[in-house]
Structure formats: structure tokens, C-alpha cells
Amino acid sequence: MPQLKDIATQIRRDIVRMVHGVQSGHPGGSLGCADFLTALYFKVMDHQPAPFDMDGKNQDVFFLSNGHISPVFYSALARSGYFPVQELGSFRKLNSRLQGHPTTHEHLPGIRIASGSLGQGISVAIGAALTKKLNNDKNLVFCLTGDGELEEGQIWEALIFAPHNKVDNLIVTVDLNGQQIDGTTEDVAGLGDVGAKFQVFGWEVLHMNGNDMDDVVAVLEKAKALAGKGKPIAIMMKTVMGQGVDFMEGHHEWHGIAPSDEQLAKALAQLPETLGDY
Structure with missing residues (x-):
């Protein structure tokens, strides 16, 4: 899927430029999830970028639980038409709508919850999914969470709540990159078999390679097909932190540090401009 891959490359380029521009932010997880957000916003979700409807009625909605990977979220939103691409240049600057963690009081189109505090996204997504059921809205709710976040x-x-209440219009994806701010998830607090844990709670569990665009699209489409069958759906998504920039790949140190001028140049040399820089 060359077009989606080109979009993901540009989004990765946006990420490193945004974080470098203010010398703060979270590039590692953002780069790892670029393929997923691209597939979601440019292929899989039934959504309406403009005019933006906060309630998301009669369209699919997405909640980012691990809000620190805001660079990839902002880029996907801008590139898919929620707000001007040029606004990416204001990331983390004073009076910007693009804060380090997404918030709602600036009314940035595409942002439906503030997600700076980890652990809350799935709960919010469940509430939205149940609301859709009450409104006879047949669309779906998507949510992304990190593996380190599962410690919350x-x-x-x-x-426990979602399967018990048959919230079967919900698709939760777990970014299993094995890294978090203090080291590997295995060293900080080993999670064991995450997919098996979801399954034993009553979730329908799928697995995918989050850095293979074809697999991402295929598994997300399969998840959509499983919706409405009595179980919430969870996707175990294997990714590489820092994917697309060789010196960042697989290193937890890049969870929350910005590249230097020299490192930015090296990163951009690996990420060709495909859609035009902001």
C-alpha cells in the first residue's frame, strides 16, 4: 500500500521535526505508532474531519490513551484534514493548541479527551461505546494504549467491565513495543502474556505487526468485522520504538528526548518528504 506508506513516512518526518523544534516531546512511541495512526485515519475509520463534531455521532471515534505520543496524533489529524498542517509548527509552544499532551479546552479539532494522565483511555472509550449503543449509533470506538500504561x-x-457488559463496538489496540520511560517493560514490571490476560477477561484478541502496513490494515479490518458479536476486541500490536530512524529504534531512551540538530539531519535523511513539510 504505497500511498499509506508514503503518508506514514511524512508523519514520521513531522514527528522528528516537531520534537526537535522545541527540544521536548516523545518521539519514540510516536514513530512506532505512525503506521497504525495512518491506517486508522486514512483507510479504516469512518470519520468526518470537517466540520468537527465533538460528539462523533454516526461516525467512528478514536481515543488516544497514552497521550504523550501526541506528535503522531497531531500529525495524523492535520494530514487527514482536521486542522491546517502548518499548525504543527506550533507544537508545545506558548499559547499553542498543540500541547505536549492533548487537551480539550483549546478546542483542537479531533481531540475529544485530555489524555495526559495514563490509564484512563479505555474507560473513556467504553463510555463512548455504550453511548453509541444507547443512541442506536452503529459506528465503532477505537482506542490506543501503551504496554507500559498497563501498569495502571x-x-x-x-x-473486566467491557466484556461483562458486552461492549462489542469497541476496538482497543495495545502498543507492545516493550519499552517505557525507565527501561524495558520486562525490567520495570513484567507483563507476561498480555494477549492471554485480555482473553481470560473475555476479550476477542487479535495480533498484528504494527510496523507492517499491510498487516495493520488487514487486522484492523478483521477487528471491524468481529464487532457486534458480543465481545470487545483487543489487538496486540507489536511495534519498534523509534521505528523508521535507525539510531532510535528499540531504545527506551528515546521515549521522551528530542534529537539534536545533527541527529535531526540523520533522521530526515532516512525519511523522504512525501507530502510536503509544514
Whole structure:
């Protein structure tokens, strides 16, 4: 899928430029999830960028639980038409609508929850999914969470609640990159078989390579086909932190540091401009 791959490359280029521009932000997880957000916003979701409807009635909605990977979220939103691409240049600057973690009071199109505090996204997504059911809205709710984020207790309350209440219009994806701010997830607090844990709670579980665009699209489409069958759906998505920039790949240090001028040049040399820079 060359067009989607080109979009993902430009989004990765946006990420490193945004974070470098203010010498702050979270490039590692953002780069790893670029293929997923591209597939979601440019292929899989039934959504309406403009005019933006906060309620998301009669369209699919997405909630980013691990809000620190805002660079990839902002780029996907801008590139898919939610707000001008040029606004990416204001990332993390004073009075910007593009804060380090997404917030709602600036009314940035595409942002439906503030997600700076980890662990809350699945719960919010469940609420939105149940609301759609009450409104006879047949569209779906998507949510992305990180594997390090699974250490938050509220996550497990949500994982119990959704199957018990047959929230089968919900698709949760877990970014299994094995890295978090303090090291590998295995060293910080080993998660074991995450997919098996979801399954034992009653979720329908799928697996995908989050850095293979064809697989991402195929598994997301399969997840959509499984919706409405009595179970919430969880996708175990294997990614590489820093994917697309060789010196960042697989290193937890890039969770939340910005590239230097020299490192930016090296990164951009690996990420050709495909849609035009902001």
C-alpha cells in the first residue's frame, strides 16, 4: 500500500521535526505508532474531519490513551484534514493548541479527551461505546494504549467491565513495543502474556505487526468485522520504538528526548518528504 506508506513516512518526518523544534516531546512511541495512526485515519475509520463534531455521532471515534505520543496524533489529524498542517509548527509552544499532551479546552479539532494522565483511555472509550449503543449509533470506538500504561490499575477495571457488559463496538489496540520511560517493560514490571490476560477477561484478541502496513490494515479490518458479536476486541500490536530512524529504534531512551540538530539531519535523511513539510 504505497500511498499509506508514503503518508506514514511524512508523519514520521513531522514527528522528528516537531520534537526537535522545541527540544521536548516523545518521539519514540510516536514513530512506532505512525503506521497504525495512518491506517486508522486514512483507510479504516469512518470519520468526518470537517466540520468537527465533538460528539462523533454516526461516525467512528478514536481515543488516544497514552497521550504523550501526541506528535503522531497531531500529525495524523492535520494530514487527514482536521486542522491546517502548518499548525504543527506550533507544537508545545506558548499559547499553542498543540500541547505536549492533548487537551480539550483549546478546542483542537479531533481531540475529544485530555489524555495526559495514563490509564484512563479505555474507560473513556467504553463510555463512548455504550453511548453509541444507547443512541442506536452503529459506528465503532477505537482506542490506543501503551504496554507500559498497563501498569495502571484503572486499565484492569476497564478490562473486566467491557466484556461483562458486552461492549462489542469497541476496538482497543495495545502498543507492545516493550519499552517505557525507565527501561524495558520486562525490567520495570513484567507483563507476561498480555494477549492471554485480555482473553481470560473475555476479550476477542487479535495480533498484528504494527510496523507492517499491510498487516495493520488487514487486522484492523478483521477487528471491524468481529464487532457486534458480543465481545470487545483487543489487538496486540507489536511495534519498534523509534521505528523508521535507525539510531532510535528499540531504545527506551528515546521515549521522551528530542534529537539534536545533527541527529535531526540523520533522521530526515532516512525519511523522504512525501507530502510536503509544514
